[in-house]
Amino acid sequence: MVNPVSRRLDKLDADRRTRLFESAAEEFAAHGFDGASLNRILEKSGMSKSSLYYYFDDKADLFTTMIERSLAVLFREIGGFDPATLDTETFWGAFEELYRRAIAVVDRNAWLVQFGGMFYRLRNDPGQGSATGRLFLAARKWVTLIIERGQALGVVRTDLPQSLLIDSAMSLLETLDRWVVAHWSQLGQAEKDALPHQHIALFRSLISA
């Protein structure tokens, strides 16, 4: 699909598209990219195999399209976030606010919940082709910018190899994401409200100077 702006996919009946995305997100989150079965996705969604290939080039195209759409929704709804604008005073608070908005968005968009599970799988699945690989690197780049900004401001630790610090930070973010998904339904309102502060506190413990 050369032109990512106007796609056949956009004309697909919204209900069918939702059913497909939900089935696919579930499958990808559960088994990763390589392990996911198109057959299972199609069975769950009720779509025919050839229809899927009418809307997507291949399995990888389905996967990356979903990731990209997820990210687009998140960024659009959460709003921009430029690490360069952070200063010493606002550094940690900004993340707490960001986290708060992210939770609000996901709360309104049911299927985005699977997003984390899909996304972090990118690291583990080899042979995923360059498309998904580049996607993961983009996210890593983003975390890197934040950490470097924090280090420049003197609020993020500098006593460790940078790659280790970044890997650890991403890994913690993934864990927080998974934890929220796994426990969301059992959380009371008070607990939900406490999440941003608690989780960013943990993040801060890990990487602050």
Added chain:
Amino acid sequence: MVNPVSRRLDKLDADRRTRLFESAAEEFAAHGFDGASLNRILEKSGMSKSSLYYYFDDKADLFTTMIERSLAVLFREIGGFDPATLDTETFWGAFEELYRRAIAVVDRNAWLVQFGGMFYRLRNDPGQGSATGRLFLAARKWVTLIIERGQALGVVRTDLPQSLLIDSAMSLLETLDRWVVAHWSQLGQAEKDALPHQHIALFRSLISA
């Protein structure tokens, strides 16, 4: 295999067993449990498919057996470690020492390096049957004991839901493991010597009170 104590596997020629384990560790670490191909493992190791099924019940049995043996080797070589014996003074130092010994062991047992990659995959691979599931729970139990002991001693934080703390801790341990595997060959001796202190410092930042 009902009785895990006396197994056919123990009578298998040591060389062939090693070749099999090395091939399998490589494959499992690279593709995860579900993604790993028995055919590829057998091709690499030169063992026949029917022989494998003589020694193991199935793919899952091969996998869990390897994990168990890895853990057994690690525990035997590293020596016992009973969380109950820790006190406030020795708490963090004990981990640093443990880490130091673990590195020494792995340094002497080449194929154990793949172990981490295999082990942490357990969390992600569903449909692995209860065998691998139980294994991962056992490791989680172990981390839980340590954290609870630390909390009882007042050196580990108590401001977060325990499951979140445990998940985060395990996730960080995984990251440390992966990082070492990925960077080991490029590290100088001085850097290697600094690892235990650096990594346990990071761990401490995350969970200390």
Added chain:
Amino acid sequence: MVNPVSRRLDKLDADRRTRLFESAAEEFAAHGFDGASLNRILEKSGMSKSSLYYYFDDKADLFTTMIERSLAVLFREIGGFDPATLDTETFWGAFEELYRRAIAVVDRNAWLVQFGGMFYRLRNDPGQGSATGRLFLAARKWVTLIIERGQALGVVRTDLPQSLLIDSAMSLLETLDRWVVAHWSQLGQAEKDALPHQHIALFRSLISA
């Protein structure tokens, strides 16, 4: 399409028709009838699948239509050629002249170059339905007429089973066609001018009495 005289195809915009024919000729010549992919043809030509099925009954109809039009163009441009008018003196010279004109025509009609590749595939591709089969038989009939005329004049050999002689003749014509297509761009003008004489000399060696 029952009536081959007035066809929807004739009302198709000339540019679109040319683009379709060029794409199809390329595909058919490259992969044969069975191996050719309608999807690829449509992708190259930019035509929609349903449009194609508006103008043609099916894949075979597209193929035979193109062959028929190619032949029509060739015959019209080259001019009539009635074997019955040949006599002993003019027999071989007539072919040389025919060959000369054929080359001139093809030189002016780029996409006809693919024609040979498409046409001779007819022999090899079974399951093409009777349409393509009849087409090939028509061409064979034409060669038969020529050979029988030559035999009647005493200039063509009669020492072999006729079917063998005809098959061999057609096979050589195919080879000459392929050779020209394959080497055309590397030939100098002098070599091009020598082609008719050389090739007809070879043809003559094969079948002359």
Added chain:
Amino acid sequence: MVNPVSRRLDKLDADRRTRLFESAAEEFAAHGFDGASLNRILEKSGMSKSSLYYYFDDKADLFTTMIERSLAVLFREIGGFDPATLDTETFWGAFEELYRRAIAVVDRNAWLVQFGGMFYRLRNDPGQGSATGRLFLAARKWVTLIIERGQALGVVRTDLPQSLLIDSAMSLLETLDRWVVAHWSQLGQAEKDALPHQHIALFRSLISA
């Protein structure tokens, strides 16, 4: 399959192997390499898909293996033939003798009859991978040697581009092969006996000086 000498295939029950080879030869001869369907071959032969992949790497391996075995049988049974030993007196006679022996061999090995159809398809099927491509080039090389030897002896024409002469010769050989396959069952003994002389005469007409 690394070692072409001792193969699993050699241990396959002779009946099943024959059934497979016959089905495959029929399919390949009828549809060419690309057009042939493994499913159809398996259906005809009664073999399971996974069994086929136990004995062969892939479709191409099945095809090239059959070609190679055919050639091996032919060469073994027909006996060596070294172009360098030919001289002016024996040149054409040698081919006649060769042809005679080839017919005798094929007459005793039923399924080899399909061989020609399979082999000459090599030229037409693109994307056949290097394996089949190399095979065809080897055959072409062999014809080239013969023609060059004939030219050196002064018995083969030199008035045409060599590539054209070789292509024409191979093409005629293919036609002779096809013709024999197509007409064999309708030929009386006298006609069969006349074949070598007739066919080599035709070959001689084409390329002799």
Added chain:
DNA sequence: GATGAATGAGTTTTCATTCAT
């Protein structure tokens, strides 16, 4: 003890064709 051999069910992807609008 050991293994060669066989298989059904699974994988992703492409095909020519049809139909409603």
Added chain:
DNA sequence: CATGAATGAAAACTCATTCAT
């Protein structure tokens, strides 16, 4: 006239597992 959309059937290939010897 024109086409977007949908599909069942088929393609090549891999899987973990079993069984007879």
